[in-house]
Amino acid sequence: MGFTCKTGLPSQVSSSRMIIDCHGHYTTAPKPLQDYRDSQIAGLKDPSHVPSKGTLKITDDQIRESLEGAQLKFQRERGSDVTIFSPRASAMGHHIGNETTSRNWTEHCNDLIYRVCSLYPQNFVGVCQLPQSPGVPPKNSIAELERCVNQLEFIGCNLNPDPSGGNWAAPPLTDNYWYPIYEKMVELDVPAMVHVSATCNPNFHTTGSHYLNADTTAFMQFITSDIFKDFPTLRFIIPHGGGAVPYHWGRYRGLAQDLKRQPLDEMMRNNVFFDTCVYHLPGIDLLFKIVPIDNILFGSEMVGAVRGIDPTTDHYYDDTKRYVDKVSLSETDKRKIYEDNTRKVYPRINKRIPRKA
Amino acid sequence: MGFTCKTGLPSQVSSSRMIIDCHGHYTTAPKPLQDYRDSQIAGLKDPSHVPSKGTLKITDDQIRESLEGAQLKFQRERGSDVTIFSPRASAMGHHIGNETTSRNWTEHCNDLIYRVCSLYPQNFVGVCQLPQSPGVPPKNSIAELERCVNQLEFIGCNLNPDPSGGNWAAPPLTDNYWYPIYEKMVELDVPAMVHVSATCNPNFHTTGSHYLNADTTAFMQFITSDIFKDFPTLRFIIPHGGGAVPYHWGRYRGLAQDLKRQPLDEMMRNNVFFDTCVYHLPGIDLLFKIVPIDNILFGSEMVGAVRGIDPTTDHYYDDTKRYVDKVSLSETDKRKIYEDNTRKVYPRINKRIPRKA
Numbered sequence: 065m066g067f068t069c070k071t072g073l074p075s076q077v078s079s080s081r082m083i084i085d086c087h088g089h090y091t092t093a094p095k096p097l098q099d100y101r102d103s104q105i106a107g108l109k110d111p112s113h114v115p116s117k118g119t120l121k122i123t124d125d126q127i128r129e130s131l132e133g134a135q136l137k138f139q140r141e142r143g144s145d146v147t148i149f150s151p152r153a154s155a156m157g158h159h160i161g162n163e164t165t166s167r168n169w170t171e172h173c174n175d176l177i178y179r180v181c182s183l184y185p186q187n188f189v190g191v192c193q194l195p196q197s198p199g200v201p202p203k204n205s206i207a208e209l210e211r212c213v214n215q216l217e218f219i220g221c222n223l224n225p226d227p228s229g230g231n232w233a234a235p236p237l238t239d240n241y242w243y244p245i246y247e248k249m250v251e252l253d254v255p256a257m258v259h260v261s262a263t264c265n266p267n268f269h270t271t272g273s274h275y276l277n278a279d280t281t282a283f284m285q286f287i288t289s290d291i292f293k294d295f296p297t298l299r300f301i302i303p304h305g306g307g308a309v310p311y312h313w314g315r316y317r318g319l320a321q322d323l324k325r326q327p328l329d330e331m332m333r334n335n336v337f338f339d340t341c342v343y344h345l346p347g348i349d350l351l352f353k354i355v356p357i358d359n360i361l362f363g364s365e366m367v368g369a370v371r372g373i374d375p376t377t378d379h380y381y382d383d384t385k386r387y388v389d390k391v392s393l394s395e396t397d398k399r400k401i402y403e404d405n406t407r408k409v410y411p412r413i414n415k416r417i418p419r420k421a
Numbered sequence: 422m423g424f425t426c427k428t429g430l431p432s433q434v435s436s437s438r439m440i441i442d443c444h445g446h447y448t449t450a451p452k453p454l455q456d457y458r459d460s461q462i463a464g465l466k467d468p469s470h471v472p473s474k475g476t477l478k479i480t481d482d483q484i485r486e487s488l489e490g491a492q493l494k495f496q497r498e499r500g501s502d503v504t505i506f507s508p509r510a511s512a513m514g515h516h517i518g519n520e521t522t523s524r525n526w527t528e529h530c531n532d533l534i535y536r537v538c539s540l541y542p543q544n545f546v547g548v549c550q551l552p553q554s555p556g557v558p559p560k561n562s563i564a565e566l567e568r569c570v571n572q573l574e575f576i577g578c579n580l581n582p583d584p585s586g587g588n589w590a591a592p593p594l595t596d597n598y599w600y601p602i603y604e605k606m607v608e609l610d611v612p613a614m615v616h617v618s619a620t621c622n623p624n625f626h627t628t629g630s631h632y633l634n635a636d637t638t639a640f641m642q643f644i645t646s647d648i649f650k651d652f653p654t655l656r657f658i659i660p661h662g663g664g665a666v667p668y669h670w671g672r673y674r675g676l677a678q679d680l681k682r683q684p685l686d687e688m689m690r691n692n693v694f695f696d697t698c699v700y701h702l703p704g705i706d707l708l709f710k711i712v713p714i715d716n717i718l719f720g721s722e723m724v725g726a727v728r729g730i731d732p733t734t735d736h737y738y739d740d741t742k743r744y745v746d747k748v749s750l751s752e753t754d755k756r757k758i759y760e761d762n763t764r765k766v767y768p769r770i771n772k773r774i775p776r777k778a
Contacts, residue, residue: 272673
């Protein structure tokens, strides 16, 4: 167990390059958000309760305070410029309540992201949660996606492949069931990060297995489907470094070959991207050795699943920029990871955050 | 995407070292086995049908023929000595029918493994399938485990953490629900490989995501449980290189730390082992860099999930010995991987297959 990978020295940061973190959630939201959710959930226990959207009272100062000591501090300390920011993934809780519960909660969460992005327009760009609910067709999420993109200037969405929260009761992402939301994503030119939420299945641990399983599951669905023939410009980010996929790249290459499907890099090329949310250097080394450079986006998910400091490095586990900087990459490739690929996958970011001069 | 890992030269094979493959399934069984299963499943459609165990007619020559051109050929070609052999994992199909269906099928499958091991006592040692069934308590599998170990000289079992086949409806492996079978495993001094079967949930692909998800899921269950305080000598093999775990080792170290659980290597030490069923060299390199050498057992799962030849190496994807031989390891460590660790985890092998002089 020694971290003795061969790596290059960190390259000098080009002054004209931006560092975009494609994967951040508002995990530090002010307490009234959780109070609202608790009250909403408590209301579900009363069958006579008619759920109303209600109001959420959070001041601008509370928002500033929630970010200044956390995401903004880490942006400064770690040297990233902007975070693509969405509501807390584990709190989406699509399995809780019904469609109305999910819609009310989702609208509040997205509105809060909009306020964050308005207060710190240089630091955050919004990605929305969708009002998914078990058994409710994905087309019912179109209105919220349109609202977020057209009115709130969001640049993408998080799509939960398992709104049941660990029972995996919806059709696969490659089923026609999901096509209406894909049509809208293509029309709006926004990608989706495939991201499950908390699990209510005691077999799974939300951040320790359910997240990674969903990543792995989605990738295999894509291998066995013609979804990208139907939607040549549809784009998915599979977070957490692609789940188990890079470690088992030989397995996937072999399965694709046995099944007479496209080679993996061809399947992924314009449609499937992995982030760098892998919390140790040997994992990041593997990711960069295996996955085409054009399909990797810098991401950290800070402040997220793993909040501690690694005693073997004295740095935060989720300070993924430190690992990426240790990988031997050309300046062109580094720019792809940190900025260019993300601008390609989330093109609406270009209007919100122009390139540096 | 270049496989340019730094690796040592293959070491000379020590004449006194054996190479034990801990992970082989009888995927090439003669056709009458599948005919029996098809007939059994067809019978389930008729509500008036009373399932009987029935008979399975397979000759010794059919068994020889099914192995000579496959597992035995590969043992010779690849240079392994003995395979720990169990019924085809994907065909266990615990979710099909009821407890009687599962028991009848399981007994036939295990009996066939016994015949294989009797015909080729130097090449195969048996591990049993268990007659699990959704909603049926694991204690109901004890009789078959005892029969296989005490009468058929089997040395372990495969334990399916999800007999529902992808609905994950059973309690976690760390729940008291499973304790009766663990008590028997400890008493018999046999380990279990955590191995799911085919999935009937269209979200998952049996070998492409369900297997790996189960591996990842089990590991996180172990992190968050005191099961090995309750059973200090209970041993699990998590196959397929530990699922997503080595690639996300930093995530797991960090989660264990945040949750105030033991460090991973302490948790694993005497209880949790990974095999080497990772089908490319960079993945194997990562496994050996990350996981304690005492917790890795050589395995290939040939002839299994991936049957093709890798065009980048001109060798079978699942010829994992080629990758392991390229990892720079001391002779002592190589002996651990290929023989000593497996003898420690499956001690009943020592009676069946003595060490070379």
